Amino acid sequence: MTGGKKILVSGIQPSGTLHIGNYFGAMKRFVELQDEFESFIFVANYHALTSVSDANILAENTRNVILDYLAIGLTPENLFPQSDIPEVTELAWIFNTLITVPYLSRAVAYKEKVEKGLEATVGLFDYPALMAADILIMDADVVPVGQDQKQHVEIARDIAEKFNNRYGETFKLPKAHIMREVATVPGIDGQKMSKSYKNTIPLFATDEEIKKLVMSIVTDSKGEKEKKDVEADTVFALHRLFSETKLAELAERYKNGTIGYKESKEILIKNITSFIGPLRERRNKIARDNKNIFDVIENGRARAQKRARAKMKEVREKVGITF
Numbered sequence: 001m002t003g004g005k006k007i008l009v010s011g012i013q014p015s016g017t018l019h020i021g022n023y024f025g026a027m028k029r030f031v032e033l034q035d036e037f038e039s040f041i042f043v044a045n046y047h048a049l050t051s052v053s054d055a056n057i058l059a060e061n062t063r064n065v066i067l068d069y070l071a072i073g074l075t076p077e078n079l080f081p082q083s084d085i086p087e088v089t090e091l092a093w094i095f096n097t098l099i100t101v102p103y104l105s106r107a108v109a110y111k112e113k114v115e116k117g118l119e120a121t122v123g124l125f126d127y128p129a130l131m132a133a134d135i136l137i138m139d140a141d142v143v144p145v146g147q148d149q150k151q152h153v154e155i156a157r158d159i160a161e162k163f164n165n166r167y168g169e170t171f172k173l174p175k176a177h178i179m180r181e182v183a184t185v186p187g188i189d190g191q192k193m194s195k196s197y198k199n200t201i202p203l204f205a206t207d208e209e210i211k212k213l214v215m216s217i218v219t220d221s222k223g224e225k226e227k228k229d230v231e232a233d234t235v236f237a238l239h240r241l242f243s244e245t246k247l248a249e250l251a252e253r254y255k256n257g258t259i260g261y262k263e264s265k266e267i268l269i270k271n272i273t274s275f276i277g278p279l280r281e282r283r284n285k286i287a288r289d290n291k292n293i294f295d296v297i298e299n300g301r302a303r304a305q306k307r308a309r310a311k312m313k314e315v316r317e318k319v320g321i322t323f
């Protein structure tokens with residue numbers, strides 16, 4: 001452990017195949033910040049239980065997210081599965097006794113998920129308490145996330161304040177770290193890209209998948225020579241992530257009506273393919289070289305456990321669960 005650095009905590013649910021929204025909204029930041037901060041980055045498999053009910057799929061997805069993390073360049077010492085830290089679920093229970101049902105009822109992610117057809121389980125409703133435990137148990141200063149998780153980090157802050165008021169100064173107040181320009185990456189249908197909306201471009205997609213998905217991005221019906229609005233076009237929104245060096249030129253062509261959506265998509269396919277190709281190769285190599293990927297992150301698991309255990313010892317004393 002490196003003393004003196006601020007603490008970074010974030011996680012991703014293994015609820016499906018990770019996509020470029022996860023990458024630009026959150027994961028890229030984990031890599032950029034992992035040395036500046038003392039980082040604790042995990043696979044939120046207990047959270048994923050709120051939407052994945054097949055044991056084999058959950059286990060496989062969890063393993064996949066670890067591989068994804070390693071492939072994008074995260075240090076194994078910073079990684080662990082949430083379920084290796086049982087103290088997190090213990091702390092979430094304590095938080096459950098602090099927060100009220102009306103307070104949690106204001107969480108928009110819960111309402112959205114239920115509207116999309118997820119079963120309204122107690123776990124889904126209580127999701128923010130578990131997330132607060134992930135964050136607060138590590139004494140996080142910053143939590144890099146996409147826009148959709150902002151409210152959850154604010155809930156963690158509120159819980160920390162409430163706990164501190166009741167039991168004395170215990171938890172740091174964390175802050176969400178959100179990059180404005182990638183706060184919400186759109187999916188191929190123009191809605192937020194999301195594992196549950198079936199509108200994603202997977203982060204490790206094959207060349208054929210990339211081609212097919214980009215070609216199916218929904219656009220308006222403007223013809224090749226018509227002027228186009230960069231703000232309203234999903235293809236252009238993705239150019240912002242993949243076509244940085246040519247962005248001004250592309251914007252000009254959109255405005256002048258000198259590019260059609262077909263050509264714009266072809267350029268995007270080329271740029272996404274050359275970005276994902278090397279990542280995919282690296283991921284395949286890591287998978288080939290390591291029979292059990294959990295061995296690779298052994299130190300990360302131990303490091304996170306040590307920190308969480310120390311914090312829970314303090315919390316138990318504060319709330320009176322001591323013998």
Ligand code: TYM
Binds near residue numbers: 194
């Ligand atoms: P999850 O698994 O839904 O998403 C992982 C991260 O990706 C971001 N993200 C996006 N960013 C921009 N555009 C998009 N279209 C997009 N889709 C997803 C999410 O904002 C998130 O940062 N609750 C969390 C997991 C979690 C967590 C935590 C995060 C559990 N405990 C503690 C931080 C700290 C989630 O559902 O992420």
